[in-house]
Amino acid sequence: MTTSEFADLLRDAQRGDELAFNTLFRQNQPIVLKYLATIAGAAAAEDLAADTWVSVVRDLGRFSGDEPAAFRAWVLSIARRRWIDDVRRRTRRPEALVDVIPDVTAAAEDVVGASETAAGTRWALGLISSLPPDQAEVIALRVIGDLDVHETARIVGKKPGAVRVLAHRGLRRLAEQLGADQANVGVTNPVPPAIDN
Amino acid sequence: MNDDRPNGLSDSDCEELLAGRGLDLPVGAMLNALHGRLGDELPGEAAAMAAFRAAALGGVAAGRRARVSARLAAASIGGSVVLLGGVAAAASGQVRHDIGSVIGVHQHHHGSPTDTGVTPTPTPTLTPAAPGVAPATTPAGSSNGHNGKAHQGHGNGVGIGETAQPSHPAQPSHSARPSHPAHPTKKPHPTQAATPTHTPTHHAHPTKRPRPTQAASPAHTRTPGGHSPL
Structure with missing residues (x-):
């Protein structure tokens, strides 16, 4: 989508065009869901995404960007705030949390084939979620949100250099989990050693 | 930064991976899998559209309320102007003169x-x-x-x-x-x-x-x- 096409779409949505807003929703909701699943868990992702879109609808008229990346960054920043609000609410009223982190090894299969399926996406999200939270969030924003280092830094409230370091550390940790010794072999047999019998 | 890690990922490798390149690495394929869909359906679509419709209707209602308020304000201003004009006319005696002219009572003015x-x-x-x-x-x-x-x-x-x-x-x-x-x-x-x-x-x-x-x-x-x- 070009910048002008997005600007028209956004303007129509701000004027109340349901089709335009639905297009924006369909373009960004998968990203919001995966980002929230990474930082908050898959169980809470849908509820937080619903709260996110309520806020997006409420503040849509005040958004003034004209590029898809800017809108995506804005929506993800709202999603992050909703997640922080949820964490604070749960802190005030503790409840039995069931952290649903997918078993990384349970869904192990051919990564190339899995990349085309929902199961492969969930498996990849599980891997990201196993990282330290700050590293997982930065990688999610950069890869899932397709944001550059500066937009990511603005959302998480860190300097670009710190964001870059977090992303690199996270990727190295992921590489270790996937088997650093197989990395040089290629992706023909990237199945984790734990289940590669 | 640290290019001598055991896993062999340099900073440039990391940037290549984050940029969507380097898919020949296992971690690259894993990152590519993040772009896949979680399912065919989009959860929360109906709720989001309902919120959007409610906000749009709220905006229309707010605009209607604003127009009514503007009309009331204009009417109140006009009424105030008329009231002030009437008070000024009464203070200057013009009203008494006009009333006397209408009902034909001129004797009170004769010789004044x-x-x-x-x-x-x-x-x-x-x-x-x-x-x-x-x-x-x-x-x-x-x-x-x-x-x-x-x-x-x-x-x-x-x-x-x-x-x-x-x-x-x-x-x-x-x-x-x-x-x-x-x-x-x-x-x-x-x-x-x-x-x-x-x-x-x-x-x-x-x-x-x-x-x-x-x-x-x-x-x-x-x-x-x-x-x-x-």
């Missing part, structure tokens, strides 16, 4: 030094000594041809002063009451004589002399004695 253009004393131009001057100051008497003779014997000057008043001859309320001057026991108002609709039949009474100001009417063709000059 503050009345507009009314002089309580007879002017020399309307006296018999200067008969030809009166029509110049009284437009109503400019075509009667009596040259001020109708004012003979009047003496008090009140009617003369009233006929000289510029605003009263144009009062429509006097012409709407043509029967009043004909009342046998009521003295007609001097200004009523200045109205062009005044009929001369009332002044044909043999025992009643026409009022001086009535002679100043342009439609009046009677002589003071009730006889037509024709």
Whole structure:
């Protein structure tokens, strides 16, 4: 989508065009869901995404960007705030949390084939979620949100250099989990050693 | 930064991976899998669209409320202006004068030094000594041809002063009451004589002399004695 096409779409949505807003929703909701699943868990992702879109609808008229990346960054920043609000609410009223982190090894299969399926996406999200939270969030924003280092830094409230370091550390940790010794072999047999019998 | 890690990922490798390249690495394939869909359906779509519709309807309602508020504000401002105008007119006495003009109550104003253009004393131009001057100051008497003779014997000057008043001859309320001057026991108002609709039949009474100001009417063709000059 070009910048002008997005600007028209956004303007129509701000004027109340349901089709335009639905297009924006369909373009960004998968990203919001995966980002929230990474930082908050898959169980809470849908509820937080619903709260996110309520806020997006409420503040849509005040958004003034004209590029898809800017809108995506804005929506993800709202999603992050909703997640922080949820964490604070749960802190005030503790409840039995069931952290649903997918078993990384349970869904192990051919990564190339899995990349085309929902199961492969969930498996990849599980891997990201196993990282330290700050590293997982930065990688999610950069890869899932397709944001550059500066937009990511603005959302998480860190300097670009710190964001870059977090992303690199996270990727190295992921590489270790996937088997650093197989990395040089290629992706023909990237199945984790734990289940590669 | 640290390019000597056991996993072999350099900083440039990391940047390549984050940029979507380097898919020949296992971690690259894993990152590519993040772009896949979680499912065919989009959870929360119905709720988001409902929220959008509610917000759109709320915006329409808010706009409607804003328009109504604007109309009410404009009406209140207009009402305030009218009220202030009325208060100002009442304070200046204009309302009392207008009400008196409408209901025909002029006696209260006669002889008042503050009345507009009314002089309580007879002017020399309307006296018999200067008969030809009166029509110049009284437009109503400019075509009667009596040259001020109708004012003979009047003496008090009140009617003369009233006929000289510029605003009263144009009062429509006097012409709407043509029967009043004909009342046998009521003295007609001097200004009523200045109205062009005044009929001369009332002044044909043999025992009643026409009022001086009535002679100043342009439609009046009677002589003071009730006889037509024709």
